[in-house]
Amino acid sequence: MSLATLEKYLPKDALFYVEKWLQPFPIEIRISRNRESKLGDYRYHPIKRCHQISVNYNLPPDLFFFVLSHEIAHLLVRVSFPRAQAHGPEWKNAYRELLLESVLVYQEDFQPLVEQFSTNPKANFSVSPEIVNYFRPQTNASSFDGLKSGNLFEFRQQRYQLLEKKKKRYLCRNVSTGKEYLFQACAEIKIVANDSR
Template identity: 35%
Template sequence: MKTILTRYIPEQAVDPVFELIKSFGVHLKIVNERVTRHGDYRKMPGGGHQITVNANLNKYRFLITLIHEIAHLVAFKKFGSRIKPHGSEWKYSFQKLMLPFIRPEIFPKQLLPLIANHFKNPKASSDTDARLSLALKQFDPPSDKSYIFELPVGSLFKLYNGKVFQKGNRVVKRYECKETETGKIYLFQPNAEVELLK
């Protein structure tokens, strides 16, 4: 397991992550990319704990995602199964588990202040924290995708599912975009990755 972890997370995080996996009896599965999520946690019928994480994540996002999912397990064990999945108990567990990893030996210096700020009140997904998400994406392999915030108003773009939208104006933190086929308006995060149509 340690050898596998070295391919997916920063080297200095391997031993402590391995200890967490061992102590909580986690069955870790590294899976092909799922567009809608980076990872998930599931309590198995036999009482075991399965965590899946997408294989295509860069090592810093992989680490954050893995700790995010272990925090679900810890929160449910400590506070019971009736808690909200991303409620205060999960936030507390995530902060506590993540704290030992927020160090310059593990994360690049430019990420540390953004990660520290995010963990004051962690969100259900690091993608909803636009500043952290954009900072993490600089460690992804090059892509032909564009961010919504980069596109000119009125431009057309396509999602992974083939749906085509026209970018509208920014409303508070998100962009109103019209689905061309139905005319329905949807709100997009500024850092959503899309394919610009020429």
């Protein structure tokens, strides 16, 4: 796919940065179906001797560019530091530089969140409730705010009970199976009334 084809997925003026960052590299960019497990992906293809980036097609333009920048940071680190950890200090620095260089491309109300996130970029933006809430569709979904130990909620059509908060995540038990799971604070849940189950 040509870089110009990306323009319809990006915020206004973002293509300039994408072309600038990727211009010297052999690259294949793929617009992917909606994947629940990830929003984007970077790989180096040794046989084709090119970099490959995929980003989910259904992301809003600001999130698409945010994810694409994350994957481009992987490419830049792979080229400069082939043995670096996937989300180690080299990647954090590269991602920070890309975010700050292009911050004005984002919607004005999203720019402060990008700047805040860039102070210590994480591998997954879902650990940033502010960013998750910014992109969360206006639904009846709730989060763990206000839930107490013992409260029940539904997640992906399964019922869970909140056991306790562990640092930034929540330990919960699946009511049907008894298995315990850790949930991110920003997971979209549906609070249900407590009953005798």
